[in-house]
Amino acid sequence: MTDGPDQQRILDALSRARTQIEELKKPKDQRIAIIGMAGRFPGAENLDEFWNLLREGRSGVREVTEEELEAAGVPDRLREDPDYVRSYASFEEATAFDASFFGYSPREAEVLDPQHRVFLECAWHAMEDAGYDSQQTSDRIGVYAGTALNSYLVNLAQNENPSDPINRVQAVVGNVMGLMPTRVSYHLDLKGPSCGIQTGCSTSLVSLHEACRALLDDDCEIALSGGVTVSRAVPEGYLHEPGGIASPDGCCRAFDTKGKGTLFGNGVGVLVLKKFEDAVRDRDNIRAIILGTAVNNDGSDKVGLIAPSVSGQAEVIRSAYERASVSPSSVSYVEGHGTATEMGDPVEFRALDEVMGDELKRDGRVCTLGSVKSNVGHLDAAAGVAGVIKTVLAMENRALPPTLYFESANPQLGLEGSPFFVSSELQKWTSDPLPRRAGVSSFGMGGTNAHAILEEAPGRVSEDEDKKPRVFPLSAKTNAALLKGAENLVSHLESSSQALGDIAHTLQIGRRALPHRMALVAGSNKELVQQLQSHRASEVKGAPPVIFLFSGQGSQYSGMAAAMMQESELFRNLIHDCADLLEGQVNLKELLTNSELLLEDTSLVQPVLFALEYAMARMVMSWGVQPAAMLGHSLGEYVAACLSGVFTLPEALRLVAARGRAMQACEPGQMIAIRATSLETQKMLTGSLEIAATNSPDQTVVSGPQREIESLNECLKKEEIASQILATSHAFHSASMEPALREFERALREVDLKEPQLDLISNRTGTWLSAEQAMSVDYWLEHLRHAVRFTEGVSTLHEALPDACYLELGPGKILCRFVQS
Template sequence: MTEPATWDPAADAESALDSALAVVGMSGRFPGAPDLDAYWTNLRDGVCSIADFTEAELLADGAEPSEVRGPDHVPAKGYLADADRFDAELFGFHRTEAAALDPQHRLLLQTAWAALEDAGHDPLAAPTRTGVYVGGSPTEHMLAAHTDRRLAASIGAMQIRILTDREFLAPWISYRLGLEGPSLTVQTACSTSLTAVHLAAQALLLGECDTALAGGVSVDTVRKQGYVHYEGGIFSSDGRCRPFDERAGGTVPGSGVGVVVLRRLSDALADGDPIRAVLRGSALTNDGATKVGFTAPGVEQQTAAIVEAWSAAGLAPSAAQYVETHGTATELGDRIELAAATEAFRGDGQGVGAETPAGTGTGTGTGTRIGIGSVKSNIGHLDAAAGVASLIKAVLMLEHATLAPTVNVTGPHPELGLDASPFRVVDRAAPWPSPAAGPRRAGVSSLGIGGTNVHVVLEEAPPRPGTTDAAAPRRTEILPLSARTESALAALAGRLATALRAPGAPSLADTAHTLRTGRTPMDVRAYVLASDTEEAAERLTALAEGRSPYAAQGSPDEAGLRGLGELWLKGGTVLWPAGPAGARRVSLPTYPFAGESFGALTLARRTEDAQDAPAPAAPGDDLTRAVSELLAEALGLEGPAGPETTYFAAGGDSLTAVHLVGRLRDDFGIDVPITLFLEELTLHELADRIVESKETGEDSLDALLSEFEAE
């Protein structure tokens, strides 16, 4: 085996500090956890969020009875509730597009929005040069869409690809949020999302962007669905994942989504960003041919990834107090991962033994060994989103100074040799004391089928004095809120009230500064005036409960702020007062997405065939009506278009125009000049002009293609 690289503190320390990055925002949805507060509560409390389905639930969601009732069927999964819900209008999708858009795209768009809000940035006015690095998994929806002739006839094959293929995950985020940095969809199988974090980190260090979104999503199906266990396969026989445990028997599939926002640490400190953790270093390797098979893991390059990441951080691996492992609970995977980690953590000269135990002085609170764990025991294996789920878990543990347990474990697997390693499995929640030799630090590993190994080094955020209410002169602040609906506004007010009552709540000045500068103004609006966080929480609660938050706000010194508030309520653009000196962005509750269910296409219920394709409308007196119906179908209009609604106002774009040109030619024999769709015509006028153009015979599709080539 190749000797691991050695650590040279003198050479690496200064450059490592210069290359440190900050995690300034996070958002995610995981099994049993609609947000990160619930995620942390479940992790801390040792909750297993893997769902067990009844036969009735599986059959109702389209499962085959013969499969469900088979002896090897396991009715369990890390299930993501409401994965088909989407606030389509907020992201500019009409109903037809939203229904065709893959649930992974929908979830990732909303999670990216929330992550930027968590970082204290308006998602539609993000910092310049913001990059996007994300990846996803194959989905049932995508497969069903590409074989759905009726859908192809409705919106066109090219539009189906753009709305469902995972290669467009990153570009949709960049387009809908107006982000002009690099935009990469990453694919390295199970290590996809942590690879995305590594690539985002490298881009920040190279100056390719100044802010980066990184993460991943995996929703293979929105249905409640179990799996079939095969002897010797990777899936558990009992629906539970037990990494490193004596009863370990495989993993359990799961769904989820997570995104982090990264900036250079120096920039984050200078700009007053909320810093949730520091990313000190990362590394990426591939096993190449140094393993027994393509899907098998390899020791040597897993070791190299760990050593290189800690070297990039300017630290020895033994500086870690905890390592969040890939930890699939498969016999081969756990054994090789532990062997690789042991080699890496022994390689810095710490060793393991009675006189020089590994991790000495790390202060983990339960002996000298480095704690290890795997979130897969809680939520299952999230495939492309597995790495970011692990990363977010580690950040939350650093924030709360608490080690969260790996669940479903009873004792170490005897063949792993844990007693001879530097590690111990964390099997119960415990305080994470501050080490004597520096801040709390953790490593995070993610390994992909095909051999791509990633390791990331995290460190707790540096202490930062906040703008506290006690330290600042008492002054009234205005807290503006907005949402798309009244119910969303009430939910947002309630969540903010809860956050301001929590221990360690942000100051009123920082809260007001973040709400005024870090949120996208929407149509449904409210505001609250308050002089301290307690008063703000009371008035926000009143707003959430449908009571007026303005009743007792009539003092003369509030008159100017009330005038700004009334302008805000009327939808005007408000020049908010400057915050006090030192006011900074803080992490606050993000937008309460609660869009309607747009469902998902499934293979289990597909019965349509060629005869399902819509029949061409009859020509004649009904031609204008038929063309109007075609326009409405392509634009996702539920009813007749308003008299002033134009093609672009209804959500039309160039791709929809390409599709309509083809449909008009195929169904009605009408060649439409492409310039027709570029004119400011109402849909009624457009339908009339299309019918009139039947007489011209102009080859509009050729004209359109020529125009695209010219561009």
């Protein structure tokens, strides 16, 4: 290789080519959507309470009582020390855990680090907020999170009962920081990467960065990120040391001239993330957008290991803006690290001003600076995610909460004359004309810095919602939890304008099915609230077997599929498939949707009914409902046989169309339903009358010539036996069908009949359809000619599957009434 200018030009060209290749490899859209959140913070057990605390300018820090100090074992001499600060920042019951919900015994739960317990519960709630149940999605879901320093293992060892020693392996697995995310992956059945992260105070924002990179690199389709700190499990204060980082009065006065230190507390927060373009495609509830994140370390450019660095912090903020591809002047709020320490706040402000100040001034814009630590203290490994959640809530509510205790700026900041200001009051957050954007900082003790650029979620176009009934399933591990869930849903319905369709969808596919359940059907907000308040719950030991029922001719009505054709894309596509196969024979779509057309011609009714029931079954099966057995009534058995694989869909449609034509060509006749057993009915028959179907133990159908049926009806009236002549054109399942057999036999012999792959009941025998019967042409001819033994079929099913749930797939619900009787 030549030396000098030529070599340098080659190296420069290679460098540019490498950069271009890397850019091409990057996803075009690098935005990440926040689609779910959950958290518990000092003074707030959920995010609604958290926002109220922030909006009202309240502190979650409280004073510890004498009784609590005594219970915590704080010595009298320490309590009486003037430097002892009686302030405590924590959510309620920091060590509590719903052990049985996750399958832990009390002893196992006792060994488990409280941080593991709390984060696991919070991850579950975050997934519910996002509307995802891992067992109902094929998406790979990753977990990126970390905990604070764990002293629980030391406490276990110090307080071990010699007569009941702790299992050492179990104790290590239950307390290692890096295993917390894997515990979540195990219990929630998440198949994506599961990575423990620990960078001190910046842990949860670094976790967010890593989760975003994993999504963009296609390591997973959904990611959970967050952090947890439970450093003081029981209420107690702390000893203030002059010159230390702890606040002398229990208040974190971020950016204020009186700021002398911070207050450490307990907290947990979890975010659910997804690529923005995927979240839009899947119609997820996007709560905010992450435009870009960055992480770095100070290196040695500072006075000591745990000291902050202006250059390090400025560089990570600058990198985040570069990745977000937005100008710093477009950001109108920064959620600062804001520890209120004498060195920390001035360094942080100088770094912000270095990156953002000139551009804000140039564009004549101002930026509000705040810190959630003034409300809840420093949450260590959960500090960053607390700041992100606060910022997202502020965007959703279009308001910037006040920073507590701020009166006058720390003079070392140089806030006066800068484009930054700290607000001590709740203020409206405008978006003129740019969308609301914010930066969130989190700087770790040790120099690992993180910064994220957030943008408000795009407005959703409101759609006029129909009032059609929807199913709203709820479930829980206990009846008490189920009733509480119902109460929570009522509260949500009374305070939210969320579309009922979205709520139903989330409850159906975004919630794990648990043993105690209730299912409600409602078409309006008011109706759903009323039903929830008069709820009935039942315990399900296991999913009951489901039996598919398919009705026969006589159940049809005009326009019977019009609504489903509009509402379900899958159903519509399945009908289109059937229509293509019947093209030139039957105008399927017109017959299914036109309410003006009468469906009376057997040659049309049979293929139309078959297509409707087949499409309904396939739609239900796509929802995860699989039949344990199937029973059809006359024509309905063809649907069951097709689903079972006896014939393919094209073969089934050819057969059903040929069957309908052959039967339509027979002599007209009539049918009558009689309130009597089959034995009682048989004694009444004369002439050519025949039993055509046994529908239930006390309902039998008779077929025959019109004159004989009318004569029988008169006799029944005299005997005061209930009866009804059916609206049919022919005497089906009787001798009058024999002329159709030859033509239908020709159609059958052109089909390759196969062994059934799913269990179904035979109408001919009332017992299970055998492979020999299903593959026999004679069986299907006898099926057309002879009686439908529906009652016997139901008895067979009840004996084999006594706890089954029957699902009728057809235009009506007559078969379910037969089953109930």
